Amino acid sequence: MTDDTLPDLTSCDREPIHLLGRVQSFGCLVGLTLDWMVSCHSQNAPAMLGRAPDAEPMIGAPAAEVFGGDLMHRLRNRIQMLRAGQGVEVISRVALPTGQHDISLHVSGDTVVLELEPHRGDNPEDTVSTVRRIIERVSRYAAPGRLFEDAAYFLQLDTGFDRVMFYRFLEDGAGEVIAEARAPGMESYMGLRYPASDIPRQARALYLRQTIRLIADSSDVGSPVSPVTDVSGRIIDLSSSVLRAVSPVHLAYLRNMGVAASMSISIIVEGRLWGLIACHHRTPLVLSQVRRNAAELFGQMFSLVLQAKLLEEERQHDDRVRDLCAAITRAAIPEGPMGRMLLDCVQEFTPLLEADGVATVIEGVVATRGKVPETPVILALARALNRTPTGQVYATDHLAALDPATAAHAEHASGLLAIPVSRLPRDYILFFRGEVRRKVTWAGNPQKPASSTLPGGQLSPRTSFAAWQEEVTGHSEAWTPAQRRVAGQLRVSLLEVVLRLTDEASRLRKSAGEKQELLISELNHRVRNILGLVRGLVSQTTTGEISTAEMVVVLESRIQALARAHDQITRDNWSPASLRELVRVEAECWQFERRDRVIVTGRDMLLMPTAFSAVALVIHELMTNSAKYGALSGPRGEVHVSLVADADDALILDWTEVGGPTVVEPTRRGFGSTIIERSIPFELQGEAEVSYRPEGLSARFWVPAVHVRPGAADDDVTALPAPAAAAAPLIAPRRVLVLEDNLVIAMDAEGIFRDLGAETVVLAASNAQAAQHLQAAPFDLALLDVNLGAETSFPFAEQLLAAGIPFAFASGYGEGADFPATLRSAPRFSKPYNEGTIRKVLAQMSLTGTSGAA
The missing domain is CATH 3.30.450.40 (GAF domain)
Incomplete structure (x- = not known):
């Protein structure tokens, strides 16, 4: 027929x-x-x-x-x-x-x-x-x-x-x-x-x-x-x-x-x-x-x-x-990518819907779990779903009827339950079922x-x-009416979550708008300050009658002081940090030989991580303004910093400048003034009072007790470290490997090791290059940069550890990098570093008598 x-x-x-x-x-x-x-x-x-x-x-x-x-x-x-x-x-x-x-x-x-x-x-x-x-x-x-x-x-x-x-x-x-x-x-x-x-x-x-x-x-x-x-x-x-x-x-x-x-x-x-x-x-x-x-x-x-x-x-x-x-x-929490968050939310529905895998397509980004087709197939499928009615759950046990290209992936994608969670753009939660012959x-x-x-x-x-x-063939088990109803209920819940997170994000943006603007401006401000400060350091160092070699040493030491100030803001990010140390580092960064004119009295107070950045910014701006325009800009001016805990264990910080030029109240509030006057009240719900007295600027800050902890009692400013004694002669390593992806830094390290007496210094920019050099000949020491751009040096460090070759890490992350458990005891130091830094590391490794992760 x-x-x-x-x-x-x-x-x-x-x-x-x-x-x-x-x-x-x-x-x-x-x-x-x-x-x-x-x-x-x-x-x-x-x-x-x-x-x-x-x-x-x-x-x-x-x-x-x-x-x-x-x-x-x-x-x-x-x-x-x-x-x-x-x-x-x-x-x-x-x-x-x-x-x-x-x-x-x-x-x-x-x-x-x-x-x-x-x-x-x-x-x-x-x-x-x-x-x-x-x-x-x-x-x-x-x-x-x-x-x-x-x-x-x-x-x-x-x-x-x-x-x-x-x-x-x-x-x-x-x-x-x-x-x-x-x-x-x-x-x-x-x-x-x-x-x-x-x-x-x-x-x-x-x-x-x-x-x-x-x-x-x-x-x-x-x-x-x-x-x-x-x-x-x-x-x-x-x-x-x-x-x-x-x-x-x-x-x-x-x-x-x-x-x-x-x-x-x-x-x-x-x-x-x-x-x-x-x-x-x-x-x-x-x-x-x-x-x-x-x-x-x-x-x-x-x-x-x-x-x-x-x-x-x-x-x-x-x-x-x-x-x-x-x-x-x-x-549901507004942290991390939305697709990954939604994927975590819906994973418990996978067994309930008897699905083999689930994927989210949020703003063109795919996240998957379980048995699903490849990402390009999922993205093409999302485009095909855009032809279906908006706002409705789509279910099929024969996916190839919607998108014939999926027939080649029937093993993982013969059935589909698609839940739209937005209109523009079309975002989806996709539950997949494999083929059931x-x-x-x-x-x-x-x-x-x-x-x-x-x-x-x-x-x-x-x-x-x-x-x-x-x-x-080419079919999955059919989605039951009950499962389709579950998908509808899930869609409603997900829409509620998305709307709630959107509202929460809007609320946070509204309440934190000024703070975000402040942080963005502060980023620009601090970058310009750092560049200006480096320029000032170079200019100050080149004045006077000193040789070029002496100028390099002095300039290098001052840049190191600036780096220590930056480290102080971030080093203790997850535990209470010393306020007295913060003042000392900022004074050292700006004043160098005149830092003894910053006098800190009272008991040291430890700042909680939630308060440290805000107070650090305030101290930095006060120190900057004093060095530029206030007491520390003249030959005899002093800054007195008083740290006192009140009856409620809150912090009262008094900043008083004396002996400087006559102070005139500014007619315009710059960004630095905004940081000084508003950061502590805004971020910490504290108080700030600034007085532009002719004889010198004075300021009082009150930080609530929730943000501070008592430190060691001391009535004097913390003494700065005395100049280091001449380092004892070291037996320099003969063959050194430097794993560093920045050529200038690598060449600088090469020069330091050669000055220390190394005979051979080999430079490598990747783990693969370093492994080739190690296979060719052993080394006495390796210096490893943690971040090599697209990879870390941890795999190569594991090879060195297995071979018993001593190594140390240098990183721009300071002490905040997350190290594998096997490498956490390895010597490490922050960039920038100099010959003194390398000497200390070599001395540490020699004193401990270890090779590898000392």
């Missing part, structure tokens, strides 16, 4: 199965107008009602003449309970000339529809009691699995059908048999799948409206209703009819399956057709109205039990999701639900229902 000759299966969806104009022959139909006149009836009605062959036609006759006054009274009372199109009422054991009958009545448009069938002597109380016992038993099971098995077994025993199946609808509309009870000799349909076309859309709609449907004989074409149309030309709508005849296509379908009678009971969960209970029999079977009513009651009660259990599972699931979402809200067993080939087309366009259903296996 070519594509051109394939039957149009949509004709099944368009077939008006509720307008067939016939009823099944095991009963009859009588239609009444709203003023109780007979408007239509099935052709078998007169005989079933016991009317004589020569009796007047029923059409147009008063209903009371056909049914009698007593029955009409009962019918009127029941109709009063009904509204058009809503429900069916039942009257049992109505005495008619042909015996007792059961009557079902409902309203269809302007017609009161009566359907009569012979009463079959089942006791309603017994059947209802049986239903109650079955429901009581199956409702005890905690999970739905056993629920279906036992319900099928009991229903098969109660109804007498050869086979009872529980049939669940899948996401794609197909159905799967999930439980079965069958008589001996019956072929098992357990696990088989049926294509969605087996139950057309309009049939599913009727299953929602009429929750039980009996087909007593698949060879019965039914008894026609006459007249075919009413006075308006409309065929009577039998959607709610219990006797409604069956489409010829479906009758052929049942006969092809070897089914002579069938009954379907709807399973409705939260207003949706969740599945069906399908009953099959090999011979025609008319189930009494009492048993059908009991079976319908069973279906309704079973639906409620199933719904309760599914809701309980959903509740437990939601509790878990709620706990995880709450944990996300608590754990599996074989699906269908009841016949699902691609051939119809075999041919009969004259008039009528379909002939397939004749084969033998198990037909299909191998499915």
